[in-house]
Amino acid sequence: MRDLLRVPEGERVNLASYAADATPGRPVDKAAGILATAQMGERLTDLQERLHAASTAGDRRRVLLVLQGMDTSGKGGTVKHVIGQFNPLGCRIKAFKTPTPEELDHPFLWRISQALPAPGEIGIFDRSHYEDVLIARVHELVPPSDLGRRYGRINNFEQSLTDDGVTVIKCFLHISYEQQRRRLLRRLDAPDKHWKFDPGDIDERALWPAYQEAYEIALERCSTAHAPWYLIPADRKWYRDWAISGLLLEHLDMLDPRYPKADFDVGLARKRLLSDGGS
Amino acid sequence: MRDLLRVPEGERVNLASYAADATPGRPVDKAAGILATAQMGERLTDLQERLHAASTAGDRRRVLLVLQGMDTSGKGGTVKHVIGQFNPLGCRIKAFKTPTPEELDHPFLWRISQALPAPGEIGIFDRSHYEDVLIARVHELVPPSDLGRRYGRINNFEQSLTDDGVTVIKCFLHISYEQQRRRLLRRLDAPDKHWKFDPGDIDERALWPAYQEAYEIALERCSTAHAPWYLIPADRKWYRDWAISGLLLEHLDMLDPRYPKADFDVGLARKRLLSDGGS
Numbered sequence: 001m002r003d004l005l006r007v008p009e010g011e012r013v014n015l016a017s018y019a020a021d022a023t024p025g026r027p028v029d030k031a032a033g034i035l036a037t038a039q040m041g042e043r044l045t046d047l048q049e050r051l052h053a054a055s056t057a058g059d060r061r062r063v064l065l066v067l068q069g070m071d072t073s074g075k076g077g078t079v080k081h082v083i084g085q086f087n088p089l090g091c092r093i094k095a096f097k098t099p100t101p102e103e104l105d106h107p108f109l110w111r112i113s114q115a116l117p118a119p120g121e122i123g124i125f126d127r128s129h130y131e132d133v134l135i136a137r138v139h140e141l142v143p144p145s146d147l148g149r150r151y152g153r154i155n156n157f158e159q160s161l162t163d164d165g166v167t168v169i170k171c172f173l174h175i176s177y178e179q180q181r182r183r184l185l186r187r188l189d190a191p192d193k194h195w196k197f198d199p200g201d202i203d204e205r206a207l208w209p210a211y212q213e214a215y216e217i218a219l220e221r222c223s224t225a226h227a228p229w230y231l232i233p234a235d236r237k238w239y240r241d242w243a244i245s246g247l248l249l250e251h252l253d254m255l256d257p258r259y260p261k262a263d264f265d266v267g268l269a270r271k272r273l274l275s276d277g278g279s
Numbered sequence: 280m281r282d283l284l285r286v287p288e289g290e291r292v293n294l295a296s297y298a299a300d301a302t303p304g305r306p307v308d309k310a311a312g313i314l315a316t317a318q319m320g321e322r323l324t325d326l327q328e329r330l331h332a333a334s335t336a337g338d339r340r341r342v343l344l345v346l347q348g349m350d351t352s353g354k355g356g357t358v359k360h361v362i363g364q365f366n367p368l369g370c371r372i373k374a375f376k377t378p379t380p381e382e383l384d385h386p387f388l389w390r391i392s393q394a395l396p397a398p399g400e401i402g403i404f405d406r407s408h409y410e411d412v413l414i415a416r417v418h419e420l421v422p423p424s425d426l427g428r429r430y431g432r433i434n435n436f437e438q439s440l441t442d443d444g445v446t447v448i449k450c451f452l453h454i455s456y457e458q459q460r461r462r463l464l465r466r467l468d469a470p471d472k473h474w475k476f477d478p479g480d481i482d483e484r485a486l487w488p489a490y491q492e493a494y495e496i497a498l499e500r501c502s503t504a505h506a507p508w509y510l511i512p513a514d515r516k517w518y519r520d521w522a523i524s525g526l527l528l529e530h531l532d533m534l535d536p537r538y539p540k541a542d543f544d545v546g547l548a549r550k551r552l553l554s555d556g557g558s
Contacts, residue, residue: 053474079368088367089358089374089405126368181552188549194541195332202551262473270467272481273460 001025001246005230007172007223013216013231020176021235025243033238040245041085047252048122050259052090055120057260060165063251064116064123065244068130069173070211071201072183074234075126078173081241082248083124092117095126108132108150109157119165122248129154130170130218137214138207151221158227167251168227171244172219173234177208280304280525284509286451286502292495292510299455300514304522312521319524320364326531327401329538331369334399336539339444342530343395343402344523347409348452349490350480351462353513354405357452360520361527362403371396374405387411387429388436398444401527408433409449409497416493417486430500437506446530447506450523451498452513456487 004024007013027033051061065083067075083091094115103111109129117123133150136142142150158168175183184201187193204211223229230247234240283303286292306312330340344362346354362370373394382390388408396402412429415421421429437447454462463480466472483490502508509526513519 053471056474076368080366083367084363086367087359088362088365088370088372089355091367093367095368181555184552185549188545188552191541192332192538194545195335195539197541197543197548199543199548199551202548202555205552205555259471260474262470262476264476264478266467266473269476269478269481270464272478273463273467273484276460276481276484 001243002228002230002250005232005243005247007219007229007231009223009225009228011220011223013219015174015212015216018174018231018233020174020179020233022233023236023239024233025246027239027242030236030238033242037082037238037242037245038085040242040249044085044245044249044252045087047249047255047257048086048090050257051122051252051255052120053259054257055118057263059257060119061167061255061257062117062119062121062123062165063167063169063248063255064125064161065248066125066128066130066168066170067173068128068134068171068215069234070175070180070208071204072180072187073173073175074237074240075173077237078171078240078244079124079126081237082244083122085245086122090121091124092121093124093126096128096131109153112157116161116166123166129157130222133218134211134214137217138210151218154222155224155227158222158224162226167255169247169251170222170227170229171232171247172215172229173232173240175234179235180205180208280522281507281509281529284511284522284526286498286508286510288502288504288507290499290502292498294453294491294495297453297510297512299453299458299512301512302515302518303512304525306518306521309515309517312517316361316517316521316524317364319521319528323364323524323528323531324366326528326534326536327365327369329536330401330531330534331399332538333536334397336542338536338539339398340446340534340536341396341398341400341402341444342446342448342527342534343404343440344527345404345407345409345447345449346452347407347413347450347494348513349454349459349487350483351459351466352452352454353516353519354452356516357450357519357523358403358405360516361523362401364524365401369400370403371400372403372405375407375410388432391436395440395445402445408436409501412497413490413493416496417489430497433501434503434506437501437503441505446534448526448530449501449506449508450511450526451494451508452511452519454513458514459484 027036067078069075079093112129133147137147161168187197219229232240232243306315346357348354358372362372378390391408412426416426440447466476498508511519511522
């Protein structure tokens with residue numbers, strides 16, 4: 001999955017050239033994809049436990065999954081269906097909203113630093129510091145020179161994370177304009193989905209080309225060797241879940257975390273337990 | 280489940296009189312229990328979404344599940360298997376460890392207040408403020424008069440939570456001395472479980488009667504009308520998961536959170552979406 005979906009470092013990205021309903025890599029169809037995702041789930045849980053176990057012996061490694069994409073692209077669905085496979089105790093999930101006044105009083109990476117996974121954890125960002133070069137660019141929230149500097153700051157920040165043992169996996173959930181329309185209409189058609197709908201989303205949708213351009217620039221400037229971007233065709237939810245599960249699995253497999261060896265006398269502990277009374 | 284497992288308010292509790300391998304309430308056997316738990320999972324997810332949806336329209340209600348129990352009683356297993364059924368994005372899980380120096384500089388309820396669920400969330404405490412009347416009592420970490428005052432403080436604190444819309448569900452996972460021995464031995468028998476084992480656990484185990492007494496006092500003094508304790512026989516993991524799922528389901532059913540009604544013109548939004556260009 002990594003080689004298939006990675007955005008090449010430093011290359012110009014043209015999102016229009018990527019079909020959002022494509023299914024690169026395997027699964028032949030939806031049923032096979034869903035089954036394969038569920039099968040990966042067990043291996044993911046096992047690797048997560050090993051990662052956590054290793055951290056209890058001083059291993060500082062951890063994973064950070066960054067999810068970005070337009071409204072309805074499936075960031076929340078990915079958390080529910082992919083991250084839902086992990087043991088929740090070892091996950092640290094943060095959904096980034098409009099910055100609070102306190103957050104705005106700090107450099108843009110400050111609130112990100114507060115939400116990082118601890119050693120042994122799987123961190124998940126539903127939106128991230130990339131909003132600061134996406135919505136910030138589209139709505140001109142900062143002067144162009146400040147914006148321009150942010151890409152380098154992000155790359156340095158992510159470099160410092162990887163230096164500290166964080167495996168950074170950045171996924172852009174790529175949906176088509178038409179698919180977003182269908183998903184928004186579906187929300188309108190179901191009264192129990194109205195709470196997810198904000199008429200302001202239609203105004204944002206009018207800025208689609210500007211957002212696509214902002215994503216293209218972010219993907220080009222910030223897909224680095226240490227923290228590459230992955231472009232996930234996301235019109236098909238089952239494919240999205242399968243691809244992101246696969247990415248997580250490949251990265252965790254590479255980390256290959258090990259259960260620490262006992263630092264105590266196992267035989268003695270067993271003897272003490274067997275002789276400590278009771279019936 | 281609530282009536283079946285609730286610790287009666289103000290009554291003396293004798294833990295020895297409760298069989299830890301009992302299965303009060305339904306499921307006839309393990310297979311039926313596991314199936315019933317999975318079936319509850321779907322309803323739990325649905326109710327959780329409704330709770331979250333309601334919070335977006337100002338509903339401040341939320342749930343706090345408190346898990347307490349001796350080592351190996353299954354607090355972590357409950358999080359994995361019961362809470363794992365929820366959407367992780369709406370869960371706020373906190374495992375309380377030995378207090379940090381900063382935490383010790385504050386009143387004992389301070390760190391608890393930092394970890395409460397926000398409106399619409401399901402909060403889960405793996406250990407809690409009850410450690411401050413359990414380990415603190417057994418190891419005499421505070422003077423008896425201070426300890427004695429803590430029960431009332433806890434009750435007042437929990438009253439303030441329920442006043443603020445928090446449904447507090449406190450579960451004591453009740454295992455037998457023999458069952459703990461079996462589970463600890465199982466950890467010793469599997470090298471990939473050694474990391475979970477600490478020889479200090481055997482020293483703590485020697486204090487079993489003192490801990491049982493500390494639990495009895497906490498259950499008696501802090502099982503209140505607004506925040507009752509539930510005594511969960513936990514020797515059988517499938518029963519524990521079934522009972523706690525059932526408790527969560529009953530409480531969420533009673534809350535009966537509703538999807539908020541649209542506060543915008545649905546027809547207009549549909550019209551705008553259908554006419555906003557693209558092919």
